[in-house]
Every structure is written in structure tokens, then in C-alpha cells.
Amino acid sequence: MTILNDLATKIENAVPTKALEGIGTELAEVGAKLVEANPAELLQSIGELGPRITDAFEQTVASIRTEIVALLESIRLRERTGQRVSQRSGALMDGDILAGRNGGVTLETLAIPGTEAVLEVRRTDSGRLIGLRAGGRSYLHATDDGARVFGDGLAVFRDLNLPRGLIRDVAGGGDAWSEEYTWDAGGRPIQVDGVTIDRDEDGHVIACRGGGTAWHYGYVHQRLAVIDGPFGIRHITRGANGRPVAVRQGSQVQTPQYDDSGIRLDIPAPPSSWHRDTLGRLWTITRADGSVATTYLWNGFACLGRVDGAPGEPLAAVFSLDLSCTPVRAITADGMQRLPRDAFGEGLLGIPGIPGLYGGAAHGGFVHMRGRVLDPASGAFDRPDPFDGLTGDPRRDDDTTVRCQSSSMADPTPFAATIRWGASIRPARSLFHYC
Numbered sequence: 001m002t003i004l005n006d007l008a009t010k011i012e013n014a015v016p017t018k019a020l021e022g023i024g025t026e027l028a029e030v031g032a033k034l035v036e037a038n039p040a041e042l043l044q045s046i047g048e049l050g051p052r053i054t055d056a057f058e059q060t061v062a063s064i065r066t067e068i069v070a071l072l073e074s075i076r077l078r079e080r081t082g083q084r085v086s087q088r089s090g091a092l093m094d095g096d097i098l099a100g101r102n103g104g105v106t107l108e109t110l111a112i113p114g115t116e117a118v119l120e121v122r123r124t125d126s127g128r129l130i131g132l133r134a135g136g137r138s139y140l141h142a143t144d145d146g147a148r149v150f151g152d153g154l155a156v157f158r159d160l161n162l163p164r165g166l167i168r169d170v171a172g173g174g175d176a177w178s179e180e181y182t183w184d185a186g187g188r189p190i191q192v193d194g195v196t197i198d199r200d201e202d203g204h205v206i207a208c209r210g211g212g213t214a215w216h217y218g219y220v221h222q223r224l225a226v227i228d229g230p231f232g233i234r235h236i237t238r239g240a241n242g243r244p245v246a247v248r249q250g251s252q253v254q255t256p257q258y259d260d261s262g263i264r265l266d267i268p269a270p271p272s273s274w275h276r277d278t279l280g281r282l283w284t285i286t287r288a289d290g291s292v293a294t295t296y297l298w299n300g301f302a303c304l305g306r307v308d309g310a311p312g313e314p315l316a317a318v319f320s321l322d323l324s325c326t327p328v329r330a331i332t333a334d335g336m337q338r339l340p341r342d343a344f345g346e347g348l349l350g351i352p353g354i355p356g357l358y359g360g361a362a363h364g365g366f367v368h369m370r371g372r373v374l375d376p377a378s379g380a381f382d383r384p385d386p387f388d389g390l391t392g393d394p395r396r397d398d399d400t401t402v403r404c405q406s407s408s409m410a411d412p413t414p415f416a417a418t419i420r421w422g423a424s425i426r427p428a429r430s431l432f433h434y435c
Contacts, residue, residue: 104124104125105122105123105124105125105130106122106123106124106125107120107121107122108120108121108123112134112283112284112295112311113275113276113277113283113284114275114283114284114286114292115284115292115295115310115311117134117135117310117311117312118134119132119133119134119297119298119311120132120133120134121299128142129142129148129299130142132297132299132304134297134311134312135310135311135312135313136312137311137312137313137314138151139151139297139304139307139315140297140304140305146158146159150172150304150305150315150318150331151305151314151315151318152314152315154172154173154315154318154331154332154333155170155171155172155173155318155320155331156170156171156172157169157170157320158170164182164184164185165180165181165182165183166180166181166182166323167179167180167181168180168320170320170329170331170336172318172331172336173331173332173333173334173335173336174335175335175336177336179193179194179320179328179329180193180194181193181322181323183323188203189322189323189324192322192328192341193211193320193322193328193329193338193341194210194211195208195209195210195211195328195341196208196209196210200219202219202222204217204219204222204224205217205343206218206219208341208342208343210341211338211340211341212338213229213230213340213342213347214229214230215227215228215229215230215342215343215346215347216229217343217379223238223242224236224378224379224380225237225238227377227379229342229346229347230347231249231346232250233249234247234248234249234377235247235248236248236378241262243256243258243262243380244256244375244378244380247377247378254377256375256378261383261384262384263382263383264373264375264382264383267364267366267373267375267382268363268364268366270361270363270368271285271363273285273286273287273288273293274361276361276368278370279301279370280360280361280368280369280371281298281301281303281359281370282296282355282361282368283295283296283298284296291310292309292310292311293308293309294306294307294308294309294353295307295309295310295311295313297315301325301358301359302321302325303319303321303325303327303355303359304318304319305317305318305319306319306353308353316332316333317330317331317332317353318330318331318332319331319354319355321359322341324358325358325359326341326345326348326355326356326357326358326359327339327348327359328341330351339351339354342376343379344357344374344376344379345357345358345360345367345374345376346376346377349365349367349376356376357376360374365377366382371386372385372386
């Protein structure tokens with residue numbers, strides 16, 4: 001464990017306090033102490049000592065962090081025993097025409113909707129993504145030290161997993177930075193790349209603050225009633241069934257209409273140029289002549305990047321995602337763009353070429369997912385949850401009854417992500433909100 005001892009010594013020498021005193025020689029202990037120390041707070045505490053000391057400390061912590069990432073990935077690679085994950089992300093995609101193994105690497109070949117091209121996905125036996133390739137071009141490869149390299153070096157990611165947190169070091173767009181993600185004991189986000197998430201005692205998100213913007217949310221009888229954000233204050237009136245019946249902002253009032261089954265009627269259909277798979281993921285957008293204008297690259301429910309053209313064209317943008325697969329930064333050859341993060345993805349709607357909340361496809365102010373369509377302006381889906389436990393529930397059989405609240409479901413499709421079967425089940429809740 002000489003390497004770990006060296007790392008611990010470096011950390012102790014770098015910090016101008018004894019906050020990290022007693023770091024042991026185990027990697028888990030080093031990670032725990034890093035969380036306890038919180039480099040951001042340490043930087044603030046020593047700010048009075050002058051910018052030269054602050055800059056030196058920041059550079060030292062970044063260097064140590066990089067060494068820990070490399071060491072962690074090296075240990076993981078050595079300890080893997082060949083166990084396969086029981087469900088492959090690629091197995092969920094349309095056109096899975098090949099799955100094979102070669103030297104401990106699993107290869108999946110997936111048809112890309114809207115094209116005749118295929119996406120080659122390579123993973124280790126433990127499921128870690130190590131390669132994406134389409135049209136004869138490599139879009140992602142993993143290095144021996146655990147870094148993920150996108151395209152021809154358009155962006156390089158290094159992730160360090162910590163207890164209740166993640167630190168991602170990124171180089172791309174002619175710049176370099178670190179992103180920090182932390183969550184509470186229940187797995188709910190507290191910090192998302194500089195955005196602070198505040199909740200009330202019932203778990204509702206009441207504020208998203210940071211990144212140059214602030215969003216505030218108010219609730220009446222456990223239902224979203226007010227959104228106060230960069231676009232102004234919006235009031236939401238709900239009917240007896242909890243569905244929005246009026247959305248007022250200033251002098252403008254919108255009154256959503258529903259059919260007899262509860263499906264909202266004023267949401268425009270997705271363009272015919274969209275090509276999505278059965279899970280609702282947008283893969284390609286075609287022009288009037290049928291040629292491919294845009295291709296999106298996916299790993300499970302994570303949209304990793306965009307190609308401005310057909311598969312095989314250069315990678316145009318890389319997306320840095322939070323833990324809900326919502327983009328927080330976009331990296332192109334021209335630079336890095338920070339993306340707004342709010343509870344319902346409203347801030348992403350006006351940014352072309354960027355996936356919406358949970359990686360959904362935005363059109364006409366709405367976010368299209370597999371099972372339903374989200375209206376960020378009212379914080380509500382376009383229809384009741386199909387996984388309601390009633391007779392029409394696609395999961396139901398004669399021996400199963402399920403009772404769920406459609407207002408609190410959360411999964412990327414977004415059908416209900418339920419925890420267990422039974423006469424009464426508690427739905428899994430969204431990382432950010434109740435709808």
C-alpha cells in the first residue's frame with residue numbers, strides 16, 4: 001500500500017489545517033477523508049492568506065485527485081473477476097443484432113434508428129463502457145488509467161466516486177475544470193455542479209440555486225402551485241384530480257384541455273423527422289431529402305454526445321450529465337457551455353441540440369419521453385401514469401394489485417419506477433421533483 005501512503009502524505013502536507021490528519025492506508029479511508037475535508041470549504045477558509053497560497057493549494061488537490069482516480073481505476077481493473085451484469089443497457093435498445101465476447105470485453109452492435117448504420121458498444125465484463133464506434137469512427141474510448149476520451153480528444157472525463165458524491169475532472173473546449181456532485185443519505189442531490197438543491201420537510205424541491213440563476217417552488221396541499229424563476233412568477237391551478245387546469249404568468253393564462261382518459265390535448269406531436277427507439281430516445285433527425293442532419297449517441301439512458309450529420313461524421317458536442325442523465329455542460333470545439341439546472345428542465349428548452357430533462361427530446365416547449373410528455377412550465381406530465389395498478393396497468397395480472405400515485409413516479413422512460421410488487425407499493429421518487 002505504498003502508493004496509498006504516499007497519497008495520504010501528499011494530502012496532509014497540502015492542507016494548511018489538520019482536517020485530514022489520520023488518513024489511513026486504505027483507499028476507502030482516503031475517499032472518506034476527502035469528503036470530510038471538502039476541498040471547496042478548505043479553499044474558502046484559507047482565502048485570507050492570499051491568492052498565491054490558494055492557487056497553490058488548488059493545484060495540489062487537483063493533482064492528488066488525479067492520482068487517486070488513476071489508482072482507483074487500476075484497482076478496479078485488477079479486481080474484476082469476469083462477472084457479467086444481468087441486464088445490459090444495449091439489450092434495451094432497438095436493433096441489438098449482435099452480442100459477443102472477446103478477451104473479457106463484451107461487444108454489442110446496435111442498429112441506429114433512421115439510418116443503416118450500427119453503433120458498436122464495447123464494455124468490460126463488469127459493464128463499464130470502454131468504447132463507442134459508428135460509421136468507421138471512434139466516438140469514445142477508455143484509457144488504461146480510467147479516463148474516457150470522446151472523439152479525437154474533444155473532451156476527456158475522469159470520474160472519482162466518493163461516499164455520497166462524485167468529482168469529475170474534465171478537459172475540453174480549450175479549458176479544464178472540475179464538477180462536484182453530492183447527495184444525501186436518501187440518494188437525493190444536494191449539489192449538482194455548482195447548483196444547490198433545497199427541499200422542504202416533505203422532500204419537495206423548493207429551490208435550485210447557482211450557476212447564475214435561481215428557481216423557487218411553492219406547494220399547496222403537496223402539489224406544485226408556484227414557480228418563480230428567470231422567466232417570472234407562474235401560478236398553477238389544479239383540478240380535483242391534481243391535474244393542471246390553469247397556468248397563469250402575468251396577464252397570460254393557459255388552460256390545458258384533456259380527453260376522457262386524461263390525456264392532454266394541446267401538446268404538439270413530435271416531428272416526423274425524428275427517429276426514436278421503443279424507449280423514446282431520440283437517435284437521429286433527418287432532412288426533407290432523408291439525409292441525416294443530427295445523430296445522438298446513447299449509453300443506456302445517458303445521451304453522451306451529438307454528431308452534426310450521419311454516423312461517421314465527427315463528434316460535434318459532448319454532454320456532461322448529472323446522475324439523472326440530465327446535461328449540465330456541453331463541450332464543443334468552440335468551448336464549454338454551462339447549462340441551467342432547474343427542477344423540471346425548463347431552462348434547457350431554448351437551447352438547440354441539447355437533450356432535455358432526463359435526456360428527453362424537447363419540442364414546442366415540451367419534453368418527449370417514452371411513456372409520457374413533460375410540461376416543464378407546469379411541472380406535470382401530459383397523462384396519468386400508465387402504471388397505476390388498475391385494470392389497464394400493463395404489468396397487471398389476475399393475482400396482482402398495485403396502488404401508485406402517478407404524481408410521484410420517476411424513471412427515465414418515464415413509466416413508474418416501482419421498488420417492489422405487492423398490494424401497496426411506494427413509488428420511487430424523482431431525483432428532483434414531484435410532478
